[in-house]
Amino acid sequence: MSATAPEAKLGYEEIPEVVDLRHTYDSATDKINGVILSGKTPMPLAVAMGITFLVAGILFLTIGHLLRMGIGIWGNNQPVAWAFDIINFVWWIGIGHAGTLISAILFLFRQEWRTSINRFAEAMTIFAVMCAGLFPLLHTGRPWLAYWLFPYPNVMQMYPQFRSPLMWDVFAVSTYFTISLLFWYTGLIPDLASLRDRAKNRITKVIAGIFAMGWRGSARHWQRYEIIYLLLAGISTPLVVSVHSIVALDFAVSQLPGWHTTIFPPYFVAGAIYSGFAMVLTLAIPVRALFGFKDFITQKHLDVISKVMLATGLIVLYGYAMEAFIALVYSANPHEEFLMRNRMFGPYGWSYWALILCNGVIPQLLWFKKIRLHTGIVWVISIVINIGMWLERYVILVTTLHRDFVPSSWGMYTPTIFDFSMFIGTIGFFGFMMCLFLRFVPSVAAFELRELLHKKKAHPH
Numbered sequence: 470m471s472a473t474a475p476e477a478k479l480g481y482e483e484i485p486e487v488v489d490l491r492h493t494y495d496s497a498t499d500k501i502n503g504v505i506l507s508g509k510t511p512m513p514l515a516v517a518m519g520i521t522f523l524v525a526g527i528l529f530l531t532i533g534h535l536l537r538m539g540i541g542i543w544g545n546n547q548p549v550a551w552a553f554d555i556i557n558f559v560w561w562i563g564i565g566h567a568g569t570l571i572s573a574i575l576f577l578f579r580q581e582w583r584t585s586i587n588r589f590a591e592a593m594t595i596f597a598v599m600c601a602g603l604f605p606l607l608h609t610g611r612p613w614l615a616y617w618l619f620p621y622p623n624v625m626q627m628y629p630q631f632r633s634p635l636m637w638d639v640f641a642v643s644t645y646f647t648i649s650l651l652f653w654y655t656g657l658i659p660d661l662a663s664l665r666d667r668a669k670n671r672i673t674k675v676i677a678g679i680f681a682m683g684w685r686g687s688a689r690h691w692q693r694y695e696i697i698y699l700l701l702a703g704i705s706t707p708l709v710v711s712v713h714s715i716v717a718l719d720f721a722v723s724q725l726p727g728w729h730t731t732i733f734p735p736y737f738v739a740g741a742i743y744s745g746f747a748m749v750l751t752l753a754i755p756v757r758a759l760f761g762f763k764d765f766i767t768q769k770h771l772d773v774i775s776k777v778m779l780a781t782g783l784i785v786l787y788g789y790a791m792e793a794f795i796a797l798v799y800s801a802n803p804h805e806e807f808l809m810r811n812r813m814f815g816p817y818g819w820s821y822w823a824l825i826l827c828n829g830v831i832p833q834l835l836w837f838k839k840i841r842l843h844t845g846i847v848w849v850i851s852i853v854i855n856i857g858m859w860l861e862r863y864v865i866l867v868t869t870l871h872r873d874f875v876p877s878s879w880g881m882y883t884p885t886i887f888d889f890s891m892f893i894g895t896i897g898f899f900g901f902m903m904c905l906f907l908r909f910v911p912s913v914a915a916f917e918l919r920e921l922l923h924k925k926k927a928h929p930h
Contacts, residue, residue, distance in 0.1 A: 487584065575587075
C-alpha cells in the first residue's frame with residue numbers, strides 16, 4: 470500500500486488512522502475471520518507453534534521433577550529464600566496488566582485506538598496470569614494442598630492466616646484472573662456468532678455456535694451485552710490498580726531495608742503497565758506482519774503505545790530516583806543507606822545499572838517521532854524494556870535479601886538450571902497459548918471495528 474501525500478507528511482509508514490477507512494464492514498470481518506476459516510495455518514505460525522510447544526514441554530518436565538524432588542532443585546537458599554520463582558511471578562503479573570488496562574480503562578474513556586488491540590491484549594493477560602500463578606503455587610512446596618489457602622469449612626477448624634501476604638496474593642490474583650476471563654469471553658460472543666454464521670466447516674460451526682451461546686444480534690441481545698460489558702469494565706478497572714499494589718505490599722509490609730517503603734504500590738503499578746505495554750508491542754508487531762493486519766493495527770497504534778510506554782517509563786524512573794533519595798539522603802537510616810550502596814556497587818551492582826540502562830536510558834529514544842514510527846526499533850526497545858523490568862524484580866529481591874542486618878548471615882545467590890528451565894518454559898507455554906489463540910479465535914474485535922468504521926465514515930472529524 471503506497472503512502473498518500475498527507476501520510477508521507479505525517480511520516481507514518483502506512484496508515485495515519487486507527488483503521489484503514491477503505492475497509493467495508495464485510496471486508497474487515499472477512500479478513501479477521503479468514504485466519505480461522507481458511508483452514509490453513511501460516512507457515513511462520515506453525516513453526517512458532519512447534520517451537521513454543523517444545524519449550525513448554527521443558528516447563529512440564531521441570532514441574533514433574535520438582536514435584537518428585539522438592540523445591541531444593543531451585544537455587545533458593547538462606548538468605549535468598551525468594552528468588553527466581555517470586556521474580557518471575559511479579560514479572561508475569563506485571564505483563565498481565567496491559568490487557569485489562571487497554572480493555573477496561575480505555576473503554577471507559579472511549580479511546581478509539583484500543584479497538585484493534587484489546588482482544589489480543591486480553592488474551593495476553595489471561596495467559597500471563599496463568600504463568601504467574603504457577604510460581605507461588607509451586608513455591609509452597611506442596612501444591613497439592615493449595616486448597617488449604619481458601620477459607621473452606623473443615624473438621625480441623627483451621628482457617629487461612631489473612632494477615633499473610635500469601636493470602637492477599639491468592640485472592641487478588643484469582644479475582645483478577647476470573648474477571649479478566651469473563652471480560653474477555655463476553656467481548657468474544659458477538660464475534661463467535663459471526664464466525665458461526667460464516668463457517669462452512671461443520672465442526673467450526675458447532676464449536677463456535679456453542680460458545681456464542683445462541684447470540685442472534687437482536688436489539689435485546691445488544692442491550693444486555695452493552696450493560697454487562699460496561700459493568701465488567703467498571704469492576705476490572707480497580708483490579709488493575711489493586712492486583713499489583715497488593716503484590717507490592719507483599720514486600721512493603723516487611724521490615725527489610727529496600728522493601729519497607731510506601732513508594733512500592735504506585736511504583737509497581739506504573740512498572741506493570743510499562744512492561745505490559747512493552748509485551749503488547751513485542752507480540753503485536755510480528756502478528757500484524759504475519760496476518761497482514763497493518764490496516765487494523767496501524768502505525769498510529771504503535772505510536773500511541775510508545776507514548777504510553779514513555780510516560781510510564783518516566784514514572785518508573787522517578788521511582789528509582791526516589792528510592793535512592795530516600796535511602797541515601799532522606800531516611801537517615803544506615804541500613805537503608807547500606808542497602809542502596811550495596812545495590813549500586815555491591816556484587817550485584819551490574820544488575821542495577823543494567824536495569825537503569827534498559828528501563829531508564831534506552832526508552833528515552835521514544836521521545837523522537839522518527840524512532841516511534843520505526844517498527845523495527847520500537848520492537849527492539851519493547852524487548853529491552855521487558856528485560857529491564859525482569860531485572861528490576863531481580864534487583865529488588867536478590868540484592869535486598871543477600872545482605873541483611875547481620876553480616877554473619879550474608880550469602881550469595883546462584884540460579885540453577887531448573888530456575889532457568891522453569892522461566893524459559895513459562896515463556897514457551899505463554900507463546901504456545903498465544904499461537905493457539907491467534908489460530909482459532911478472532912484476534913481482533915471485528916464487531917467493534919465495524920462500529921469504529923461506521924463512526925469514522927459518518928463523522929470523519
